[in-house]
Amino acid sequence: MKKLTLATAVALMMILSFTAIAGEEKKSASPNVKIFRNNTESVDVYVAKPAGELLKIVIYSESGTRMMTTRVKKQSTRYIRYYLNELPKGNYRISVLKDNESIADFNLSI
Secondary structure, X not given: OHHHHHHHHHHHHHHHHHHHHHHOOOOOOOOEEEEEOOOOOEEEEEEEOOOOOXXXXXXXXXXXXXXXXXXXXXXXXXXXXXXXXXXXXXXXXXXXXXXXXXXEEEEEEO
């Protein structure tokens, strides 16, 4: 009788354990993004994320036109420098997008 009770208790614990594991959601780490301007000639973007996750870095003009786009997928960390002398004078917005939603923005004037 003791063995049957023990076996039943172990079986119940295993079922509860498997149910708890199956019910867990996979959570991906949110990307770490830093956009900064150390001088008047360039803007730096640092991205740390899980490898394989797609992020886009987009530079928009004041009117909302895409001026430059960079895809970051394979690397888990990426440091990109954008040289501003390639853009005409004006106001710009740098956005880092995940699933087409902005997760970081930076406004600048040239």
